[in-house]
Amino acid sequence: MTKKHLRFYGGVQPQESKIASGVAIVSAPLLATYVVPLQQHIGVPAKPVVAKGDKVLRGQLIGEAGGFISAAVHAPTSGIVKEIGSCLGPVGNQLPALILESDGEDQAAEPMSALDWPNASPDELRKRVAEAGIVGMGGAAFPSAVKLSPPQNKTIDTLILNGVECEPCLTADHRLMLERPEQVIIGARITARILGAKQVIIAIEANKPDAVALLQEKAAGTGVEVRSLQVRYPQGAEKQLIYSLTGRKVPSGGLPMDVGCVVQNVGTGAAICEAVCDGKPLYERVTTVTGTPLVAPGNWRFRVGTPYLEAIKLAGGVKTDPVKIISGGPMMGMAVYSLDIPILKNCSGILLLAADELRQYESTPCIRCGRCNDTCPMAMMPGILSVQIEKERFELAEQWHVLDCIECGCCAYGCPAGRPLVQLMGRAKAAVQAARKSRTAKKA
Amino acid sequence: MTETTVRLPDTSKLVVSSSPHFHDGSSVRKIMLLVIVALMPACLAGVLTFGPRALWVMLVCVVACMLVEAICTKLQGRTCTLGDGSAALTGLLLGMNLPVTTPAWMCVVGAIIAIGIGKMIYGGLGYNPFNPALVGRVALLMAFPTAMTTWVAPRSASSPLWAGVDSVTRATPLGTPWTGEQLFSTWELFIGRTGGSLGETCVPALVLGGLLLIALKIIRWQVPVCFIGTVAVITGIAHLAAPEQVAPPLLHIMSGGLMLGAFFMATDMVTTPLGRTGAVIFGVGCGVITAVIRLWGSYPEGVSFAILIMNAFTPLIDRYTAGKPFGVISHPGREVKL
Numbered sequence: 001m002t003k004k005h006l007r008f009y010g011g012v013q014p015q016e017s018k019i020a021s022g023v024a025i026v027s028a029p030l031l032a033t034y035v036v037p038l039q040q041h042i043g044v045p046a047k048p049v050v051a052k053g054d055k056v057l058r059g060q061l062i063g064e065a066g067g068f069i070s071a072a073v074h075a076p077t078s079g080i081v082k083e084i085g086s087c088l089g090p091v092g093n094q095l096p097a098l099i100l101e102s103d104g105e106d107q108a109a110e111p112m113s114a115l116d117w118p119n120a121s122p123d124e125l126r127k128r129v130a131e132a133g134i135v136g137m138g139g140a141a142f143p144s145a146v147k148l149s150p151p152q153n154k155t156i157d158t159l160i161l162n163g164v165e166c167e168p169c170l171t172a173d174h175r176l177m178l179e180r181p182e183q184v185i186i187g188a189r190i191t192a193r194i195l196g197a198k199q200v201i202i203a204i205e206a207n208k209p210d211a212v213a214l215l216q217e218k219a220a221g222t223g224v225e226v227r228s229l230q231v232r233y234p235q236g237a238e239k240q241l242i243y244s245l246t247g248r249k250v251p252s253g254g255l256p257m258d259v260g261c262v263v264q265n266v267g268t269g270a271a272i273c274e275a276v277c278d279g280k281p282l283y284e285r286v287t288t289v290t291g292t293p294l295v296a297p298g299n300w301r302f303r304v305g306t307p308y309l310e311a312i313k314l315a316g317g318v319k320t321d322p323v324k325i326i327s328g329g330p331m332m333g334m335a336v337y338s339l340d341i342p343i344l345k346n347c348s349g350i351l352l353l354a355a356d357e358l359r360q361y362e363s364t365p366c367i368r369c370g371r372c373n374d375t376c377p378m379a380m381m382p383g384i385l386s387v388q389i390e391k392e393r394f395e396l397a398e399q400w401h402v403l404d405c406i407e408c409g410c411c412a413y414g415c416p417a418g419r420p421l422v423q424l425m426g427r428a429k430a431a432v433q434a435a436r437k438s439r440t441a442k443k444a
Numbered sequence: 445m446t447e448t449t450v451r452l453p454d455t456s457k458l459v460v461s462s463s464p465h466f467h468d469g470s471s472v473r474k475i476m477l478l479v480i481v482a483l484m485p486a487c488l489a490g491v492l493t494f495g496p497r498a499l500w501v502m503l504v505c506v507v508a509c510m511l512v513e514a515i516c517t518k519l520q521g522r523t524c525t526l527g528d529g530s531a532a533l534t535g536l537l538l539g540m541n542l543p544v545t546t547p548a549w550m551c552v553v554g555a556i557i558a559i560g561i562g563k564m565i566y567g568g569l570g571y572n573p574f575n576p577a578l579v580g581r582v583a584l585l586m587a588f589p590t591a592m593t594t595w596v597a598p599r600s601a602s603s604p605l606w607a608g609v610d611s612v613t614r615a616t617p618l619g620t621p622w623t624g625e626q627l628f629s630t631w632e633l634f635i636g637r638t639g640g641s642l643g644e645t646c647v648p649a650l651v652l653g654g655l656l657l658i659a660l661k662i663i664r665w666q667v668p669v670c671f672i673g674t675v676a677v678i679t680g681i682a683h684l685a686a687p688e689q690v691a692p693p694l695l696h697i698m699s700g701g702l703m704l705g706a707f708f709m710a711t712d713m714v715t716t717p718l719g720r721t722g723a724v725i726f727g728v729g730c731g732v733i734t735a736v737i738r739l740w741g742s743y744p745e746g747v748s749f750a751i752l753i754m755n756a757f758t759p760l761i762d763r764y765t766a767g768k769p770f771g772v773i774s775h776p777g778r779e780v781k782l
């Protein structure tokens with residue numbers, strides 16, 4: 001069953017470099033210490049519910065949601081709370097965190113009751129998603145329970161489970177789909193039940209035919225559709241994915257729910273399945289640790305709070321010195337400068353790049369080649385805008401919908417002048433948002 | 445494995461910069477070099493047609509342009525930009541647009557105007573509104589009209605390459621009033637055995653280079669197709685209406701600087717519109733102006749003027765053809781100045 005798909009505007013085809021795609025997921029061994037941030041999601045940090053010196057068990061709630069947009073945090077293993085302080089996050093900011101000293105027993109707390117999901121009410125299921133501290137695991141880390149609570153006036157008819165994994169190098173979602181296909185499918189069905197969505201699609205890029213075939217086989221008769229999509233970055237970006245599958249265009253400044261869709265990462269789906277069927281909260285995830293400098297790239301199931309350094313040790317350390325270490329993939333990930341940063345719920349990959357993979361380029365004036373116009377999936381004009389942004393003409397950038405930039409990096413990827421387009425767009429977005437805030441503040 | 449044998453990354457050497465961390469490896473220098481490579485067949489044809497002096501003219505222009513750029517960057521206190529290859533390209537294009545008899549000092553004057561006034565005073569590559577090579581060429585045409593329109597005949601095919609050309613001046617297909625009879629055979633026109641600037645006459649060599657650039661996605665096909673097509677259509681209609689006064693369209697598209705202009709000058713990135721729609725408008729505009737100058741203007745040839753005039757419209761075209769961003773229903777693009 002092949003269905004014709006629409007082709008989203010723009011996009012690029014970077015080298016895939018998915019060298020860890022054949023390496024099965026291994027559970028990472030226990031560590032002596034975990035650094036568990038209380039903010040692993042967009043929104044308000046979680047409030048700690050344990051104190052220094054308390055003994056906690058694996059899966060025990062250690063931080064409760066601190067507001068409407070927030071998420072609970074659970075202990076990754078059993079042990080003693082050594083300290084409640086802070087730690088460095090992937091973006092270079094300080095996060096409130098809890099230092100957990102493992103007792104080596106890995107004793108589990110009493111799990112939450114398993115729910116009989118086909119008969120449980122959507123509210124019950126949604127409550128469970130919140131209790132399990134589930135957030136978007138594809139990168140955004142938006143609290144899932146909030147995403148799954150669309151306002152009354154929005155009907156969601158389509159749920160899309162995103163297994164596209166269009167970022168080069170990353171293979172965590174691919175492995176998860178291959179090794180836990182049932183969890184992904186049941187997670188999709190539970191989510192569809194919460195939303196009342198009739199159409200459920202699992203979207204996978206065509207470069208993972210094994211995952212497509214396996215999921216198609218497992219999903220037969222469940223009403224879940226598995227579709228294979230063209231390999232083109234950023235096929236997995238929400239708005240582009242929705243367009244490819246349904247032809248609907250999310251309006252500027254809008255959300256997928258404005259066109260009746262919700263997009264959720266496959267990893268999140270599997271986590272929801274575990275939370276509902278096994279009563280297991282989200283305290284571990286699959287992360288790809290990869291890159292040519294590593295001795296043994298692979299995919300591991302890490303406890304949340306594992307420092308990057310430990311992950312790199314597991315991958316056998318390095319053969320050559322990396323020049324960049326990235327949290328996430330090469331197109332949208334964050335370069336980090338410390339290996340004390342812990343793996344968070346949304347960390348899909350740790351990528352090491354060698355000197356020869358990196359082009360150290362000088363940025364020169366735009367030569368107006370027009371490539372960025374052609375490759376920007378949001379059909380913006382990053383080149384022209386960047387020149388205006390350099391002149392700090394942010395009002396103009398706002399009128400040109402700079403806020404719609406998804407920071408996918410297609411523009412800068414192909415810019416012959418080596419212009420830092422994403423950085424400039426990001427700068428304009430921040431400035432526009434700040435200006436909007438001060439405007440509304442003045443009005444009030 | 446014990447911990448001591450595991451080599452860990454040295455964090456003090458890490459680079460932190462904004463995403464994306466991958467790049468496709470393209471660069472301004474690569475683009476310019478590829479355009480130069482694409483011009484090689486036409487340069488070769490120029491040397492074969494007009495003799496070794498053609499090589500000399502192009503060489504003087506290239507070296508002069510690079511020197512002028514080096515001096516300008518020095519005077520402006522900027523880092524030298526010769527490495528991007530654009531000065532060499534401008535020099536080559538300038539040379540190809542001159543008659544083979546152009547004296548060396550005139551080439552140097554052209555280079556100074558092209559690079560100095562056409563490019564560097566605006567701030568260098570990327571900021572120049574007009575195609576620098578054409579600025580140089582048109583300035584020379586204005587200043588030295590006789591030298592710039594003295595065309596010699598191609599060397600005879602039988603004489604050795606180093607023999608140079610006879611100093612017989614020869615008419616160009618466009619320079620001679622149309623009398624209803626073709627001065628050159630279609631074959632002569634096609635392979636460029638006519639009078640003209642040294643790099644503009646050989647149609648197959650120029651098309652070959654142009655196709656290479658289209659295949660490599662360095663230029664948009666819309667520009668040459670619309671440019672040449674428009675000239676063909678307008679001159680075709682005029683020829684049908686007055687076959688006694690207007691040359692047939694085939695002669696028009698194969699002579700003068702049309703092929704060189706359409707593939708290599710109207711496609712200059714910096715001075716032409718960004719998008720596909722803009723490329724179509726630009727190409728058609730160039731075609732219309734060229735045809736009008738050729739048919740009714742006082743100059744026999746109008747490609748250079750046409751491109752320069754359309755260069756001036758580029759910002760306007762960009763503003764009016766700016767598409768809507770994805771998911772935007774109405775946007776104020778037209779009213780917003782870029």
Ligand code: SF4
Pocket residue numbers: 365366367368369370371372373382383384386411414415416417418419421
């Ligand atoms: S890709 Fe770079 S050089 Fe080309 S138009 Fe965009 S910003 Fe300018």
Ligand code: SF4
Pocket residue numbers: 375376377378379380382404405406407408409410411412421422425
């Ligand atoms: S980063 Fe923004 S401007 Fe650049 S291609 Fe992506 S959406 Fe377009």
